Amino acid sequence: MxxxxxxxxxxxxxxxxxxxxxxxxxxxxxxxxxxxxxxxxxxxxxxxxxxxxxxxxxxxxxxxxxxxxxxxxxxxxxxxxxxxxxxxxxxxxxxxxxxxxxxxxxxxxxxxxxxxxxxxxxxxxxxxxxxxxxxxxxxxxxxxxxxxxxxxxxxxxxxxxxxxxxxxxxxxxxxxxxxxxxxxxxxxxxxxxxxxxxxxxxxxxxxxxxxxxxxxxxxxxxxxxxxxxxxxxxxxxxxxxxxxxxxxxxxxxxxxxEERGERMNQRLFVLSIISAIFLPLGFVTGLFGVNVGGMPGTASHTAFALLCLGMVALTTVMIFVFRRMRWL
The missing domain is CATH 3.30.460.20 (CorA soluble domain-like)
Known part of the structure; x- marks a missing residue:
């Protein structure tokens, strides 16, 4: 100027x-x-x-x-x-x-x-x-x-x-x-x-x-x-x-x-669903990870595979329940 x-x-x-x-x-x-x-x-x-x-x-x-x-x-x-x-x-x-x-x-x-x-x-x-x-x-x-x-x-x-x-x-x-x-x-x-x-x-x-x-x-x-x-x-x-x-x-x-708030809510919702799915899985793995006597399957070669299959089944059931409740 x-x-x-x-x-x-x-x-x-x-x-x-x-x-x-x-x-x-x-x-x-x-x-x-x-x-x-x-x-x-x-x-x-x-x-x-x-x-x-x-x-x-x-x-x-x-x-x-x-x-x-x-x-x-x-x-x-x-x-x-x-x-x-x-x-x-x-x-x-x-x-x-x-x-x-x-x-x-x-x-x-x-x-x-x-x-x-x-x-x-x-x-x-x-x-x-x-x-x-x-x-x-x-x-x-x-x-x-x-x-x-x-x-x-x-x-x-x-x-x-x-x-x-x-x-x-x-x-x-x-x-x-x-x-x-x-x-x-x-x-x-x-x-x-x-x-x-x-x-x-x-x-x-x-x-x-x-x-x-x-x-x-x-x-x-x-x-x-x-x-x-x-x-x-x-x-x-x-x-x-x-x-x-x-x-x-x-x-x-x-x-x-509003759009940024909506995107943030969507991300928090996804994180909440993931947390809900992994919460029981974390409980199971934590329970079987305790180092005390009497834990079942410690002498079996198929116990680990059965545990993994059980967690997959549990995850499938939870996803099915979430869909029926229309959370997903």
């Missing part, structure tokens, strides 16, 4: 009334507040940079409460209205090289009608996609359009991960059904952890998106609000699919435990 701790600016744009976009450098941002009269801005910054922290505290013009929330180390998805803007925390699957998708990365956003300030610690593909579109001339019409696009792309990238988890759950079920196949307990445990890690953020993200449509009347147009509701519905469906996968994995684990 790539972490940038030095460069404060990931990228930034300024949009004029004619729909033109201009790239901004860090010097232009650091010298003044986040909002600028007559233009709209999107400032995408590195949360780990000390320069960003200093700018937020001293020159950004953003409320100190929002500054603290934007710089928190660990956050869950949420949306809070504060004055003219919205504080939004969202999560997306980790698409960086060498990382696991369930290690979801966070993007923190402060948005008003005039500016979007977004912070991240790790690369987020959704923001890079929007940057590329802007560079190609597709300029978002409002701050709400920027936030809506980011939320939509985060959801787009979550859905394939959920589909792969469903496919993996199907494979696990097939392995449990096939008698010859053995499902690794550690593999199932790792799979369940992935599902729970994703679910931890997906459920509150659904609530955050719903809150955005209710609280962001000044930021989101009716069309954008409709799009956000559609995204919230998709996230709700993703949450339901995760719940289903979680329940399926729990049932698989219970089934594995």
């Amino acid at each position: 790539t972490v940038e701790t030095d460069s404060p600016l990931v990228f930034a744009f300024e949009f004029d009334a004619d729909g033109n976009a201009r790239r901004l450098g860090w010097d232009e941002i650091a010298s003044g507040p986040a909002e600028k009269a007559g233009v709209r801005r999107w400032l995408h910054l590195n949360r780990l940079s000390p320069q960003v922290r200093e700018w937020l505290d001293q020159k950004s013009g953003v409320d100190a409460v929002i500054d603290s929330a934007l710089l928190q180390e660990d956050t869950r998805p949420r949306c809070v209205k504060h004055g003219p803007g919205l504080l939004i925390n969202l999560r997306g699957v980790n698409m960086n090289d060498g990382s696991e998708p369930e290690d979801m990365v966070a993007i923190r956003i402060w948005t008003t009608p005039g500016v979007v300030v977004s912070l991240r610690a790790f690369h987020i593909m959704a923001t890079q996609d929007l940057r590329d579109r802007i560079m190609q001339g597709d300029v978002p019409e409002s701050s709400g359009a920027i936030v809506t696009y980011i939320a939509g792309r985060l959801t787009d990238k979550i859905e394939p991960v959920i589909s792969s988890l469903e496919d993996q759950a199907d494979e696990f079920e097939d392995q449990v059904i096939e008698e010859a196949a053995k499902l690794s307990k550690s593999a199932l445990g790792s799979f369940r952890r992935k599902v729970l890690q994703l679910r931890r953020y997906i459920i509150p993200q659904r609530d955050a998106l719903s809150q955005m449509t209710r609280e962001g009347l000044e930021i989101f147009s009716p069309t954008e609000a409709l799009h956000l509701r559609e995204i919230a519905d998709r996230v709700t469906r993703i949450g339901e699919e995760l719940d289903n996968i979680r329940d399926r994995s729990s049932m698989l684990q219970e089934q594995i435990i």
Whole structure:
């Protein structure tokens, strides 16, 4: 996972009334507040940079409460209205090289009608996609359009991960059904952890998106609000699919435990039958093995053969009795 701790600016744009976009450098941002009269801005910054922290505290013009929330180390998805803007925390699957998708990365956003300030610690593909579109001339019409696009792309990238988890759950079920196949307990445990890690953020993200449509009347147009509701519905469906996968994995684990318990009981039953068969044989051999006078057959050459035949007959009778009792 790539972490940038030095460069404060990931990228930034300024949009004029004619729909033109201009790239901004860090010097232009650091010298003044986040909002600028007559233009709209999107400032995408590195949360780990000390320069960003200093700018937020001293020159950004953003409320100190929002500054603290934007710089928190660990956050869950949420949306809070504060004055003219919205504080939004969202999560997306980790698409960086060498990382696991369930290690979801966070993007923190402060948005008003005039500016979007977004912070991240790790690369987020959704923001890079929007940057590329802007560079190609597709300029978002409002701050709400920027936030809506980011939320939509985060959801787009979550859905394939959920589909792969469903496919993996199907494979696990097939392995449990096939008698010859053995499902690794550690593999199932790792799979369940992935599902729970994703679910931890997906459920509150659904609530955050719903809150955005209710609280962001000044930021989101009716069309954008409709799009956000559609995204919230998709996230709700993703949450339901995760719940289903979680329940399926729990049932698989219970089934594995039951099958292992059944196999253990069968083995103990076989051992018990063997013990029951050899118990009288052990008694007979122990009785005839005592070293005292008066033991019958000590002077006969056929006594040992007769003893063996008697034990075979006894074993046959016991097996016959066990079968009649349906123990075998």
